[in-house]
Amino acid sequence: MKKLKWKLLLSFLLVLSLAGCHGQGERPRDERLYEDDVTSEREDYIVVGFAQVGSESDYRIANSASFRETFCAENGYYLLFEDGQQKQENQIKAMRNFILQEVDYIVLDPVVETGWDEVLQEAKAAGIPVILSDRSVTVEDEDLYTCWVGSDFEEEGKKAGLWLENYLEKTGRDEDEIRLVTLQGTPGSSAQIGRTAGFSQILGRHPNWQMLECASGDFTQSKGQEVMARFLKSYHDIDVVISENDNMTFGAIEAIEQAGRTCGPKGDIIVISFDAVSEASFAAMKEGKLHADMECNPLLAPMVDEIIRKLERGESVEKIQYVEERCFDAFMDLDAIQEERKY
Numbered sequence: 356m357k358k359l360k361w362k363l364l365l366s367f368l369l370v371l372s373l374a375g376c377h378g379q380g381e382r383p384r385d386e387r388l389y390e391d392d393v394t395s396e397r398e399d400y401i402v403v404g405f406a407q408v409g410s411e412s413d414y415r416i417a418n419s420a421s422f423r424e425t426f427c428a429e430n431g432y433y434l435l436f437e438d439g440q441q442k443q444e445n446q447i448k449a450m451r452n453f454i455l456q457e458v459d460y461i462v463l464d465p466v467v468e469t470g471w472d473e474v475l476q477e478a479k480a481a482g483i484p485v486i487l488s489d490r491s492v493t494v495e496d497e498d499l500y501t502c503w504v505g506s507d508f509e510e511e512g513k514k515a516g517l518w519l520e521n522y523l524e525k526t527g528r529d530e531d532e533i534r535l536v537t538l539q540g541t542p543g544s545s546a547q548i549g550r551t552a553g554f555s556q557i558l559g560r561h562p563n564w565q566m567l568e569c570a571s572g573d574f575t576q577s578k579g580q581e582v583m584a585r586f587l588k589s590y591h592d593i594d595v596v597i598s599e600n601d602n603m604t605f606g607a608i609e610a611i612e613q614a615g616r617t618c619g620p621k622g623d624i625i626v627i628s629f630d631a632v633s634e635a636s637f638a639a640m641k642e643g644k645l646h647a648d649m650e651c652n653p654l655l656a657p658m659v660d661e662i663i664r665k666l667e668r669g670e671s672v673e674k675i676q677y678v679e680e681r682c683f684d685a686f687m688d689l690d691a692i693q694e695e696r697k698y
């Protein structure tokens with residue numbers, strides 16, 4: 356029934372658009388592509404509702420692009436894409452909308468880990484599988500979602516700690532008093548929880564490392580700059596900034612320079628970041644303003660696509676699938692690395 360209903364709806368859309376319901380100007384890519392496809396009589400579409408976190412960072416932009424490129428008409432999908440603007444209530448509303456429209460699958464990138472039990476129950480009752488992408492959820496019953504694809508955030512946090520440990524040793528500062536601050540991501544998000552926990556495991560091994568303060572920059576550049584400026588006023592000798600995503604890092608570098616300080620291998624404050632998705636993050640390392648960046652791979656859509664194909668064939672899927680991720684720093688051949696990367 357679901358597929359028939361969607362076929363009727365999609366053909367109706369096609370008739371409407373052929374009747375010029377859109378007026379002038381560029382039509383949404385999905386709709387344009389879809390029209391061409393329907394005329395080629397493609398049998399049925401897999402309809403996917405994607406409740407995205409927002410558009411708060413370069414990682415997010417790359418992650419959304421990955422979904423739009425993968426879940427397109429040529430690949431046999433009809434994608435309903437909802438930007439949650441970093442608000443849980445928007446994402447829950449989007450999911451209820453997807454359930455009403457009887458989509459075939461829901462993909463959720465949950466802005467925070469808690470508060471999803473009820474709407475996941477509703478999706479389950481409607482017989483719609485939910486696949487978690489990027490961030491994860493904490494729920495009573497793990498059967499409320501089919502599986503999760505994303506980064507091992509705790510591993511990312513540990514990698515940042517190990518990189519700092521190694522760098523301080525190499526620069527003869529392993530016995531020094533080291534004073535750190537942390538710009539945290541959205542409180543309660545998997546990325547924030549994992550990165551903070553992972554780094555803390557290494558922090559705890561060094562009695563001479565003192566974490567002065569951790570505060571949320573909400574993964575955005577403006578908030579990151581604001582919080583870093585406050586840190587610089589509160590603490591006069593910060594040695595290390597741990598920033599849980601690049602957009603907060605760009606804001607922090609602004610604040611450090613506005614305070615007349617310097618950062619990166621050529622400066623006096625060590626900065627370690629996460630994501631390493633954008634040109635700007637590699638530029639910051641090449642300019643000597645950023646020491647190291649823990650990669651957070653945004654290209655999750657192909658893995659979600661593969662999961663859906665398996666589910667369509669009635670095959671079972673892994674509950675958790677991690678993406679491959681590396682650690683980059685200012686001392687590597689970053690041009691060569693950028694050459695071979697897909698984003």
Ligand code: GZL
Nearest residue numbers: 411412414489546574600651
């Ligand atoms: C991590 C992702 C985080 C990124 C931020 O996978 O959820 O959210 O690190 C983004 O850039 O805002």
Ligand code: ZN
Nearest residue numbers: 368371372376
């Ligand atoms: Zn239309």
